[in-house]
Amino acid sequence: MKQAALASAIVSLICLASATAFAAPPMGQQAAQVTPDMIQTGSDIPAKWVQPQGNFDYVKREVMIPMRDGVKLHTVIMIPKGAHDLPMLLERTPYNASGMMPGNSPKMADAVWSGDKDWADGSYILVAQDVRGKYGSQGKYIMTRPPMGPLNPTKTDDTTDAWDTIDWLVKNITESNHNVGMIGSSYDGWTVAMALLHPHPALKVAAPESPMIDGWMGDDWYHYGALRQVNLDYFTGQMTKPGEGQEVPRSNYDDYSNFLDAGSPGAYAEAHGFKQLPWWKRFAAHPAYDAFWQLQALDKLLVAHPSSVPTMWLQGLWDQEDIYGAVHAWEALTEAGHGSNNHLVMGPWWHSQINRDGWNIGPLKWPGNTTAQFRQTVIIPWFNHYLRGTPMPKPLPTAMIYNPVAQQWDSFDHWKPASEQQLTPLYLQADFGLGFGAPGGDGDSYVSDPAKPVPYLPRPIPQKNDRWRTWLVQDQRFVVDRPDVLSYVTPVLTQAVTVQGAPIADLFAKTTGTDGDFVVKLIDVYPGTVPSDPEMGGYELPVSLDIFRGRYRKSFADPSPIPANQVQEYKFRLPTVNYAFQPGHRIMVQIQSTLFPLYDRNPQTYVPNILFAKPADYRKATVTIEHRADGRSAVLLPVVANK
Structure with missing residues (x-):
């Protein structure tokens, strides 16, 4: 009974406390009032938000610049x-001008992407523009829109768009000194080259x-x-x-499996909706x-x-993406007598x-930030x-x-284009030897x-792959024991x-197939131990x-089947180098037929369009690399005398 009475008393106290909590306020206190500004009647997002920029060291403007066609x-x-005469x-x-200059910082150098940071020091007006049909720009987007002519019947191209843009800038940006420089990498580098076909006087x-x-x-496609x-x-990402x-969505983590399972690249693309893309x-x-490619080759x-x-x-x-373009454009202009205003620069960099920062590429380390140093001291x-x-x-020298x-920059007043190189054959020899002496032996085969x-x-090899940037310096020991290498x-x-220059692969080979690819690698084999950098011991750098498709051995425009079991010559240029193989090292040449899934598989049966080869077209082939007196396979090296 005593427990029941105690419980009843506790309940009464709780009820009394609750009633007191909701009772009217004591005399002298005013009750809280609901006022109109407390009532939610619309959106909490204002019609237009304006960021105060009183402490910003720059002014950001977004404009729509009219082109000649409207x-x-x-x-x-x-x-x-406070800029004037800049x-x-x-x-x-095509990669989003607003994203390159987000502007969400009081300091200009913090409000631009990494490529512009060194330029955002208060001494330049920075301008980024979306090309036609991309992001904020009007018009129709055409992938690397060809110049006006047979492939572009309109009255505009990226040459006229650059001209019209520069013309508007010099007439409307009163803080400028009316001088314009253009810069850009990859596709953006293409837009610079297009502007040079008919440059505005202010460029x-x-x-x-x-x-x-x-x-x-x-470059990018082939x-x-x-x-x-x-x-x-890139096609779906851009178009x-x-x-x-x-x-493109993936079924497997490993792209090796994704592309192998798909069969041909055409089957892969069209299974993922590419027929919708013009x-x-x-x-x-x-x-x-053919003419589709030749008429838009910018070096010509x-x-x-x-x-x-x-x-x-x-x-x-x-450069794992565009290792061809800059050096070939420079060479073409130089050979045509326009070398005085054109300079070549090749750094120890990926694409x-x-x-960005340039302290290293893969395992190769440099004594400083090569990119920052180059930006600040040269460009x-x-x-x-x-x-x-x-x-x-x-x-600025002719070439750097x-x-x-x-681990230093070499300057050249007379860097030779590939057409002027003197080449020394490094011959494939018997027992997988390699040397400058005469070759011997009958040849070597692989399936x-x-x-x-x-x-x-x-x-x-996942789709999102950080190794993509540095695959060209990948240690090749991972394939050296394969029977097809x-x-x-x-x-x-x-x-x-x-x-110093462009090595030339010169293979004499026969195959049991009627088509085939040839991959040739020039490799520096490090000593078994490198005390100063242990991870480089035995590295095959x-x-x-590069890779060459055999059907084009006679003509890039007119492919032809490879005659089975007949020796053919496959001669093609490798990327430009400035390299010294050191005493204690060895030089290696590797030959194989595939670099998958980066490059599509050759079915090794001649078909009109490899993009759409059928499963039955993909067949094994025995490939024989000759190195006899009448088939002297070699890599022709632009060897120079040691200083």
């Missing part, structure tokens, strides 16, 4: 506060970085006819919507180097329409690394010279090529099986072998490599 292009302009730096891009200097110059011969099929993701599209239809209809067009604009053609020595002073009249510390072994292609990286090696070098 189409307006979205353009972002960042002007240092030059303008223009980049035209005073240009730097195409890793530009897309010839997509069939050796290498000597072999399709770079992993770039199919399924005006903004950023999605990449670009794919044009692309797939022209697997050979630049020679036909040379400019007097001082131009720096810049790329990386291990577009010039716009910015060079732009300043032409845009604001400041003197150069010293003239990084020396990865000496190339399309069902088991050689990977270009150790598996697995032939490795020829010199004895240990007793003196340095220095090569690719110095230069």
Whole structure:
């Protein structure tokens, strides 16, 4: 009973406390009132938000610049506060101008992407523009829109768009000194090259970085006819919507399996909806180097329409995406007599690394941030010279090529184009030897099986792959013991072998198939131990490599079947080098038929269009590399005397 009484008392106290809590306030206290400003009647998001920028050191403007046909292009302009008589730096891009200049920081250098940070020091007006049909710009997007002519019947192209943009800038940006420089990498480098076909008078200097110059011969889409099929993701990313599209969805983590399971690249693409893309239809209809590709090859067009604009053609020595364009554009212009205003720069970088940090590439480490040093000591002073009249510390040489072994920049007043090189044959020899002496032996064979292609990286190879940037310096020991990879090696070098220029692969080979690909790699084999850098012990470093599709051995425009079991010559250029193989090292040449899934598989049966080869077309073939007196397979090296 006592417990029941106690419980009843507790309940009463709780009720009393609750009643007190909700009772009227004591005398002298006013009850809380609901006022109109407390009532939610609309959105908490204002019609227009304006960020106060009183402490910003720049002013950001977004404008729509009209082109000659009335189409307006979205353009972002960042002007240092208090600016007057400043030059303008223009980049035209399909990759979102607003994303390159988000502007969400009081400091201009923190409000731009990494490629512009060194330029955002208050001495430049920065301009980024979306190309036609992308992101904020009006008009129709055409992939690397060809110049006006047979492939472009309209009255505009990226040459006229650059001209109209620069014309508007010099007339409307009152803070400028009316001088413009253009810069950009990859596709953005292509837009710079297009502007040079008919430059506006205010365009005073240009730097195409890793530009897309010839997509069939050796830049993004093909290498000597072999399709770079992993770039199919770029098609959907660029052309399924005006903004950023999605990449092709994957069924497997490993792209090796994804592309192998799909069969042909055409089957892969069309299973993922590519028939909806006009670009794919044009692309797939022209697997050979016909007029579709030849008429938009910019190295040829630049020679036909040379400019007097001082131009720096810049790329990386291990550029995994556009290793062809800059050096070939420079060579074409130089050979045509336009070398005085064109300069070649090749750094120890992967694709577009010039716009990021450059302490290393893969395991190769440099004594400093090579990209930052180059921007600050070379390219910015060079732009300043032409845009604001400041003197150069010293003239820019004809060519600046990084020396990865000496870890320094080498300057050349007379760097030779490939057509002027003196070449020394490094012959394949018996017992997988390699040397400058006469070859011997009958030849070596391997079976190339399309069902088991050689990977270009150790598996697995996921779609999102950080190793993609540095695959060209991948240690090749992961394939050296495969039966379908032939490795020829010199004895240990007793003196340095220095090569400066473009090596040439010159193979004499026969195959039991009627088509086939040939991959040739020039490799530096490190000693078994490297005390100063242990991880490089025995490293097999690719110095230069490429792939060639056999059907194009006689003509890139008119392919032909390979006669089975008959020796044919396959001669093709490898990427440019400035490299010294050191005493204690060895030189290796590797030969194989596949680099999968980066490049599509050759069915090894001749079909009209490899993109759409059928499963039954993919057959094994026995490939024999000859190195007899009448079939002297070699890599022809641009050897120079050691200093």
